[in-house]
Amino acid sequence: xxxxxxxxxxxxxxxxxALFACGLSLMFGxxxxxxLAHGDLAVLGAFGVWWVSSETxxxxxxxxxxxxxxxxxxxxxLQRTVLARSLRGGELTPLLTTFGLAIVLQNALLQIFSxxxxxxxxxxxxxxxxxxxxxxxxxxxxxxxxxxxxxVTVLGGLQFVLRRTGFGREMRATAQDPDTxxxxxxxxxxxxxxxxxxxxxxxxLAGTFLAIHSTFDASSGPTQLIFAFEAVVIGGLGSLxxxxxxxxxxxxxxxxxxxxxPQYSILAGHLVFLVILASPRGRFIxxxxxxx
Amino acid sequence: MPTWEGAAVxxxxxxxxxxARHGLLHAVRGVSLTVAEGETLALVGANGAGKSTLxxxxxxxxxxxEGAVVFGGDDxxxxxxxxxxxxxxxxxxxxxxxFPDMTVEENLLVAGRxxxxxxxxxxxxxxxxxxxxxxxxxxAGSLSGGQQQAASIGRALMTNPRLLLxxxxxLGLAPVAVDAVYECVDALIRGGATLVLVEQDLSRAMSVANxxxxxxxxxIVLDTPAADVTRxxxxxxxxxxxRVPTTSAPxxxxxxxxxxxxx
Numbered sequence: 390x391x392x393x394x395x396x397x398x399x400x401x402x403x404x405x406x407a408l409f410a411c412g413l414s415l416m417f418g419x420x421x422x423x424x425l426a427h428g429d430l431a432v433l434g435a436f437g438v439w440w441v442s443s444e445t446x447x448x449x450x451x452x453x454x455x456x457x458x459x460x461x462x463x464x465x466x467l468q469r470t471v472l473a474r475s476l477r478g479g480e481l482t483p484l485l486t487t488f489g490l491a492i493v494l495q496n497a498l499l500q501i502f503s504x505x506x507x508x509x510x511x512x513x514x515x516x517x518x519x520x521x522x523x524x525x526x527x528x529x530x531x532x533x534x535x536x537x538x539x540x541v542t543v544l545g546g547l548q549f550v551l552r553r554t555g556f557g558r559e560m561r562a563t564a565q566d567p568d569t570x571x572x573x574x575x576x577x578x579x580x581x582x583x584x585x586x587x588x589x590x591x592x593x594l595a596g597t598f599l600a601i602h603s604t605f606d607a608s609s610g611p612t613q614l615i616f617a618f619e620a621v622v623i624g625g626l627g628s629l630x631x632x633x634x635x636x637x638x639x640x641x642x643x644x645x646x647x648x649x650x651p652q653y654s655i656l657a658g659h660l661v662f663l664v665i666l667a668s669p670r671g672r673f674i675x676x677x678x679x680x681x
Numbered sequence: 682m683p684t685w686e687g688a689a690v691x692x693x694x695x696x697x698x699x700x701a702r703h704g705l706l707h708a709v710r711g712v713s714l715t716v717a718e719g720e721t722l723a724l725v726g727a728n729g730a731g732k733s734t735l736x737x738x739x740x741x742x743x744x745x746x747e748g749a750v751v752f753g754g755d756d757x758x759x760x761x762x763x764x765x766x767x768x769x770x771x772x773x774x775x776x777x778x779x780f781p782d783m784t785v786e787e788n789l790l791v792a793g794r795x796x797x798x799x800x801x802x803x804x805x806x807x808x809x810x811x812x813x814x815x816x817x818x819x820x821a822g823s824l825s826g827g828q829q830q831a832a833s834i835g836r837a838l839m840t841n842p843r844l845l846l847x848x849x850x851x852l853g854l855a856p857v858a859v860d861a862v863y864e865c866v867d868a869l870i871r872g873g874a875t876l877v878l879v880e881q882d883l884s885r886a887m888s889v890a891n892x893x894x895x896x897x898x899x900x901i902v903l904d905t906p907a908a909d910v911t912r913x914x915x916x917x918x919x920x921x922x923x924r925v926p927t928t929s930a931p932x933x934x935x936x937x938x939x940x941x942x943x944x
Contacts, residue, residue, distance in 0.1 A: 565783070574795045575794075
């Protein structure tokens, strides 16, 4: 029974990783930008929610409603100002730009908020710790269900937007061929900016759930970035449902690893990632990347 | 002068002294050209003559180094490509360039999203190009060359262009597919569309166009109503034969002599 419990907990953890991964996947899919600042933008969002929540005393979920529009605007501005220019410098320039941005963000957060480790868990009450006990060693945490539901909603919503709306079609067209998209009247710059806005806002959402689920500090970003990367690669680039599956595989690997021995948690996740990368599927991913 | 003003009003597109480069290569060297409303202009010339670059520069996909492009009375030389589409200028690019992972219908819809108001919608495009109707839910990447060309022209029409530029109408298509694509083109011409066609196949080009423009090494060497010119005269311009003295005209084109007054 405790093994089943590990798998169930992994499923919920996977929801969080998928939420982290989908913004990364979106930016890579649409603009071929690997956003190395993704984890730090998520942590910035978490600090934003923590700050609004502690200044006003409102619940982190209400604070999130304030922070999300700000993060949307930040993502939009980020693309319009910094990333659009780097994209003109070639494929590698955005990688360097976002790497620099990650360092700037981490140090700015450290400067402003000090290196203290924080958590939003205490401010949401029993939601963070409560669970439905199904059996002696099997429980369903409220927060896990909430995170997984949000992840499925966000990924499903994005999938719907991409497949069924005019804006989504413009995004897919621009992703496939930006020059031709411009020739049919699609303003690539504006599509890019809106895609980045969505990616940054979803990152902030993921960062907030991380902060409720466990703890965060100014240097939490890079670890989350690695998990997001692994989820994207396991699930296959450019597929949102694949990203959800990738997050869940990674999450289950980690909780099963932790069940064997707590120190194997992260390692087990990395090992599954490496195994998948070495498998034929990994070669397929590498090939797609090569002629993308 | 009234005549000049009259001309300015009916000229939908006016290109003057246009220069476009690929790095050090001068692909378009001082081209001046006007296209009147309702005209079908065939742009011919050998590979590398600068036809595609000219069209891409007019559409905004390539930067103009010098000169001006005036469309519908407004200078659009420095306007971004997607804004030119909004003014009613559409290019069917060489190689069709459909969005391969989207369906035919999605390819049409993406172009229609910011379209000018006009007659073209998914339904009217499918009516005009009946071969596309059974393919509307197929991935564009899985279509044959002729089907892709029809879809690509249809996609450009979705923007309700006032002027449609078609680069390489029949290049790389099977003869049957060329017939199908030209049926589409004929339908457009009958509907009064203004077209600029780049075409390698001279007979095809001259059969549909009412004006023939020939480019050679980045310049226009022939610009004449299609009715006033023979295939051989165009061939001469195509290969630059009018530049050699008529006394040494190539033996295989004896009809080249009447063209010597042309420059």
